[in-house]
Structures are given as structure tokens and as C-alpha cells.
Amino acid sequence: MDPLYVDASGQNQDEFYESLKTKLEENHNFPEDYLYKFIFPNDNLKLTELYQIFDKIKYTISTRESKNGKYIAASMTAFVMDANQVVDLYKKVAKIEGVVML
Template sequence: MESTNNSDEFYKKLKVQLQDTALWPTTYLYKFIVISETEKINQLKELFNHQGAVINTRESKNGKYTSVSINVRMKNPDAVIAKYKEVAVKIEGVISL
């Protein structure tokens, strides 16, 4: 339960920051780290499919993890946060930066 409260608080702060720093709609840069498994990387890419996203991946030096950068046009801060939550629910072990 504690982590849910921390998560809710994080998203509230993020929403305020997004509202204060950008004119919407705008291009938003998501950054994620996942274990270097083709299935996980493809799952992540699929969540942004059909949105005109530009997706770049880069494997860590030892090849254990892959960073995924996704530039995509989002309509408002709520849409950004909803996508973060969707990724967290659908991809086990993902780290959002």
C-alpha cells in the first residue's frame, strides 16, 4: 500500500511539472530500461505502435539490459501519465526514467 501512495504522489508531481513546462500537445520523450529480451523490447514497442513514435534502443555494455527511448506526440499530461501506468502494468520489471 505504501508504494501505491508513493506512486500516486509521484504522478501528481509529474502532472504539475508537465503542465508548467510544456504547451500541449507536445512531443514527449519516454525512457525505459528493460532486460535485454526481444519479447520485452517488442512488447514495449507495441505499446507505442500506431502513434507515430520514434523508438531508439541501446544495449548496455554487458548486454544484460536495453534502454529504450521513445519520442511521441502526446495530447496532454494525463495521456503521458496513463502511458507510464500502462507500461508499468503490462511489462514486468520495466524501469521508467
């Protein structure tokens, strides 16, 4: 993503991730299982990219195609050590073109 990215609330990407990290630290007791949810175009390459990002982490995944088969919804529960790891994984997934992080 472009470092000049600004979301709908007016935050740039760095501010968003710093705010997310703070909220994670306040609301979670790491290490723990953390649930990630993504939607992306139904493309095996994109799914492979997602698998590669989580490759060295203990995780479970469930996927579901949209009704018309155009998109895939993926729910991943990954064992993470701290808020920094959660944010780092989100940043890596954000580089996959077309992914929506929920």
C-alpha cells in the first residue's frame, strides 16, 4: 500500500496500525489465538499468497466462496505472540492485491 494512504477516518496507514496495536494491547492477553478475516477475489494465487504469509505460524483456516464464486472469504485463527505480530501479519496481507481485511 502507498505510505500516503489515508482511510475514511482521515488516518494515514502508520497512524491506523499504531492505533490498532494500542487497542490490541489493551484488549488481548498475548500470546493467544487471534482471528483474522479476509475477503479477496477467487484466485488460487491470492490464496497461496495468504498461506505463505502464515506459513511459519500455527493456524487454522476456513474458506467459503461467495454465492457467485467471484470471491473467497477466509477466517484464520493464528497463534500470535504479541500485538506487533498481529500488526505485522496485517501489513503483509495488505500487500495482496484485492484483499479486504475485516
